[in-house]
Each structure stands twice: as C-alpha cells, then as structure tokens.
Amino acid sequence: MTSNPLQNPLLFIDLNNFAAYPTLAVGYLIRSLRLANHSVELLSPLALGVPAFARDHEENWKDQLLRRLYFSSHPVLNKFHDSLRNVHSKWLSRPHPLMIKEVHQAIAKRPAAILISAYLSQYEMCVEIGKAAKAAGIPVLLGGPFFNLAKVTDEWLNIDGINAIVGGEVDFTLPDIVDTLQEGGDLSRHKGVFLAGGKAGDMIPPLKELDQLPTPDFTDFPWDKYPHPIIPTMTGRGCSWGACTFCGDVVSANGRTFRSRGVKSVLKELAEQSKTHKSKDFIFLDIKLNSDLAVWNGLIDHFQEVVPGGRWIGTVHVNHKGDNGLSAARLKDAKKAGLTRISFGLESASQTLLDEMKKGTTIEDCSEFLFAAHEAGISVRTSMMQGFPGETVDDLRQTNAFLRKHFDALDRVRLSLFKPLPNTPFDRLYQRQPEKYTSLKQFKWDYRLARGLYRYHPNRAKDYRKEKRELLKLVYAINRKPLTDDAQQFNGMM
Ligand code: SF4
Numbered sequence: 001m002t003s004n005p006l007q008n009p010l011l012f013i014d015l016n017n018f019a020a021y022p023t024l025a026v027g028y029l030i031r032s033l034r035l036a037n038h039s040v041e042l043l044s045p046l047a048l049g050v051p052a053f054a055r056d057h058e059e060n061w062k063d064q065l066l067r068r069l070y071f072s073s074h075p076v077l078n079k080f081h082d083s084l085r086n087v088h089s090k091w092l093s094r095p096h097p098l099m100i101k102e103v104h105q106a107i108a109k110r111p112a113a114i115l116i117s118a119y120l121s122q123y124e125m126c127v128e129i130g131k132a133a134k135a136a137g138i139p140v141l142l143g144g145p146f147f148n149l150a151k152v153t154d155e156w157l158n159i160d161g162i163n164a165i166v167g168g169e170v171d172f173t174l175p176d177i178v179d180t181l182q183e184g185g186d187l188s189r190h191k192g193v194f195l196a197g198g199k200a201g202d203m204i205p206p207l208k209e210l211d212q213l214p215t216p217d218f219t220d221f222p223w224d225k226y227p228h229p230i231i232p233t234m235t236g237r238g239c240s241w242g243a244c245t246f247c248g249d250v251v252s253a254n255g256r257t258f259r260s261r262g263v264k265s266v267l268k269e270l271a272e273q274s275k276t277h278k279s280k281d282f283i284f285l286d287i288k289l290n291s292d293l294a295v296w297n298g299l300i301d302h303f304q305e306v307v308p309g310g311r312w313i314g315t316v317h318v319n320h321k322g323d324n325g326l327s328a329a330r331l332k333d334a335k336k337a338g339l340t341r342i343s344f345g346l347e348s349a350s351q352t353l354l355d356e357m358k359k360g361t362t363i364e365d366c367s368e369f370l371f372a373a374h375e376a377g378i379s380v381r382t383s384m385m386q387g388f389p390g391e392t393v394d395d396l397r398q399t400n401a402f403l404r405k406h407f408d409a410l411d412r413v414r415l416s417l418f419k420p421l422p423n424t425p426f427d428r429l430y431q432r433q434p435e436k437y438t439s440l441k442q443f444k445w446d447y448r449l450a451r452g453l454y455r456y457h458p459n460r461a462k463d464y465r466k467e468k469r470e471l472l473k474l475v476y477a478i479n480r481k482p483l484t485d486d487a488q489q490f491n492g493m494m
Contacts, residue, residue: 238250241360
C-alpha cells in the first residue's frame with residue numbers, strides 16, 4: 001500500500017531532548033516512511049529552542065550539592081527525600097510550554113496522523129498531545145524503547161487520544177502500520193502493536209536483517225542548534241554479553257539479543273553520512289561496541305579510509321573471557337583510527353559485587369584497560385552504580401581506593417543509584433527470592449516509569465554514609481578535571 005499524495009504530511013514528534021545529536025531510531029523510521037512514499041514532517045524540541053538536557057556537563061558546586069542531596073540517606077534528610085526527588089523528577093519531565101504551543105500549531109495544520117517517539121519520563125507531554133489530537137480527530141501512534149514490556153505499555157494505553165502503542169523494531173513495517181492507522185483498520189493485525197482493552201498483535205521478534213537497514217534520514221534535525229555536528233550511528237543491536245542482572249538495555253525493544261550489521265554496511269554508511277552532513281565526527285550508540293570483534297577491528301582498521309581525519313566515540317564492555325579487542329596495542333591503533341573518547345561500565349570496584357551483578361569483568365582487567373586507554377591518549381568515561389543490593393561499606397572502600405588509584409586515567413564518571421528495572425534478571429531473581437534482598441525496604445514497581453522504588457537499608461549506618469560521601473567527593477573531583485579540546489567536543493554525548 002502507498003500513501004495518498006494529496007494527503008497532509010504525517011507529523012513525527014520526537015520528544016527526545018537528552019542528546020545533542022539526532023535521534024537514531026527516529027532517523028531510521030523517517031527513512032522507512034519516506035521510502036514508502038509517506039510525506040513526513042519532524043517536530044523536535046531543540047529546533048523550537050527547548051534547551052537540551054546534557055549528560056556530563058561542566059560541573060560546579062550546585063551539581064555537587066544536588067548529588068549530595070540525591071544520594072543522601074541521612075535519617076533527617078530521608079524524611080524529605082522522596083518528596084524532593086518527586087519534585088525534581090516532575091520538574092524534569094514537565095511539558096515545556098514552547099513544545100506545547102508548537103504541538104498545538106502543528107495539529108492545527110491537520111497532519112494525516114501523529115507519530116510520537118517518547119521516553120518514559122514524558123507521560124505528561126503524551127497526555128497533552130493525545131488531548132489535542134483527539135479534539136482535532138487525528139489518529140496517534142506512540143512508540144519508544146520500553147514499550148515492548150507489556151506491563152509498562154498497559155500503563156500508557158490509558159492515555160486518551162492515543163490509538164495504539166508500538167513496542168518493537170518496526171523499521172521495515174511502520175509504513176504498513178501507519179496505512180492501517182489512517183484507514184481506521186484493525187491495528188492488531190500488525191506484530192508489536194498494543195491496543196487499549198488488551199488487544200495486541202503478536203510479539204515482534206528481534207529484527208535479524210540489520211544489514212538491510214537503509215541509511216537513517218537526519219535531514220530534518222536542527223543541525224544548526226547542536227553545539228557540534230556529531231552523527232549518531234550503530235553497528236549492531238543488543239549486547240553479546242547480555243547477562244548483567246541490572247541491565248535494562250538488553251530488555252528494551254532494540255536491545256533483545258545481539259545482532260550485528262557487519263562491517264561493510266557500517267563503513268558505507270559512515271562515508272555517506274559524513275558527506276551528507278558535512279561532519280567527520282561520529283558517536284556509536286551500540287550498548288557494547290566491541291560485541292562483534294570483526295566490526296570493532298574493522299572500524300579500527302578502516303575508519304580513516306572512509307572518513308579521513310574523522311573522530312569517533314563509543315561504549316565498550318571490558319569482558320573478562322577471551323579477546324575483548326581492548327589490548328594496549330589495539331587501543332593505540334584505535335586512537336590512530338580517530339577514537340577520541342571511550343566509555344565503559346565500571347559500576348563498582350568490588351569484585352564480589354561485580355560477580356553478584358554478573359558483570360563478566362574483573363577489577364584487574366578494568367584497571368589494565370583504563371591505564372592502557374589513557375596511555376593511548378583516549379579520554380575515558382565510566383558509569384558507576386551506588387547501592388547495588390548487598391553493597392557494604394567495604395565495597396565502597398574498595399571503589400574509593402580504585403578511583404584514587406585511577407584518578408589521572410579517568411576523565412568523567414557518571415554515578416547513579418541502583419535502579420531496579422522490570423523484566424531484567426534482577427526482576428526475576430527478586431520475584432524468586434524476595435527474602436534475599438533484605439537491604440531493599442518497601443520495594444514496589446512503578447510500571448509507568450518502568451522502575452522499582454525502594455529504600456536501601458545499609459544507607460543509615462554512619463561508616464557507610466562516610467564512605468559514600470567520600471565517593472561523591474571523588475566523583476566530583478574527577479568531573480571537575482579539565483578535558484582536552486578533542487574530548488571536550490564530545491563531552492555530554494554519552
Ligand atoms: S555489558 Fe553492558 S550492555 Fe551488556 S548486559 Fe552488561 S550492562 Fe548491559
């Protein structure tokens with residue numbers, strides 16, 4: 001089926017405002033719709049002047065104060081903690097007035113249908129869009145990375161004015177789904193589509209034919225508003241390790257099971273996108289860029305052939321078993337190939353905790369990797385987690401000692417509190433043996449936000465709180481370090 005050329009364009013609303021580069025998934029879907037002759041217009045918050053939320057921005061005393069409040073478990077502060085956090089997260093997720101105004105104006109032009117790409121913090125904005133679309137009689141389809149989880153989707157299906165939710169990789173099937181939406185047909189005949197009242201299409205399996213994906217279309221994104229033109233790309237979906245008990249990425253729509261595009265199609269896309277967008281800088285959004293060593297090594301060996309003078313950043317997993325592609329020699333080659341910044345999940349420097357998380361890494365390997373990457377001249381960023389179930393004061397001491405030892409080698413640390421996520425191995429472990437998790441008090445799921453809420457008990461002990469304060473101090477000191485010019489241009493991108 002092809003679209004009616006006389007029809008008004010589809011309105012694609014990309015609510016993602018967490019990155020200073022185009023949204024990769026939206027680029028794929030827009031290309032797919034255009035290949036099927038759909039006319040599409042994109043509405044993106046940044047284009048309207050809504051400020052982007054920057055990760056790893058330049059920190060100052062206010063960030064440290066907020067961090068101390070956020071991580072605090074002092075008995076007195078605890079009383080206000082939940083309400084403070086609620087106010088903060090509501091403030092972050094509030095619909096921006098500019099966005100609301102623009103959505104109303106766009107709906108007044110009567111698009112053929114509305115497609116929304118949303119994160120789970122954007123419920124209120126989706127309510128706003130649903131209301132306006134319903135009043136105008138325009139059908140709406142909602143999608144996002146976690147709508148493949150039935151319990152999460154159930155919570156969102158009650159938004160008035162949303163016809164259906166898409167939960168899965170629909171890169172090749174979205175045009176057909178949109179046709180059915182416009183015709184008022186039965187959407188449940190499409191895989192991965194959920195409807196209010198419990199009706200749904202069959203589950204959609206992970207997409208296998210990644211090498212047949214077209215080049216994403218980023219031409220509608222506000223390139224002039226980005227601080228630096230960086231092109232997002234992905235060499236594969238999922239993670240070849242996929243076992244970390246806390247990991248929500250590998251249960252998301254795109255992250256289920258590991259699939260690689262193969263190096264040939266990746267290199268072809270790099271050359272094409274660099275030419276189209278007149279930029280030589282790339283961010284690889286793979287959750288584990290060294291999942292397929294043929295691709296990882298292919299990038300190191302050929303990136304400069306397809307994008308001479310180009311630079312790139314990505315996230316790797318320092319996996320312990322077998323070759324992980326991260327030897328000192330390979331990292332030096334990677335630097336020569338343009339790898340400017342690398343991110344990895346350290347999580348904790350306690351081996352006991354890492355094993356409990358099924359992280360598949362050792363502290364010695366992480367240490368070697370860190371020193372080797374730094375020595376090669378690559379800026380290193382890591383993500384860490386505080387409050388993983390069972391974390392003790394001794395685990396925190398080991399982590400602090402590790403951060404002191406690797407202070408010079410680490411450029412940025414992103415520290416978060418442990419967040420239980422539905423459908424992860426943690427969810428299953430908790431259901432099987434809730435009594436094992438004595439440290440998690442008052443545990444309950446919030447499926448609208450797809451996260452578990454709890455109080456962490458050891459937080460109250462004085463020596464634990466002292467080590468935690470030390471951890472926050474170290475993180476702040478690392479995040480205040482000046483960056484090289486190259487690394488600075490990529491700061492806040494992952
Ligand atoms: S290595 Fe990273 S992406 Fe893979 S399962 Fe672990 S946390 Fe998730």
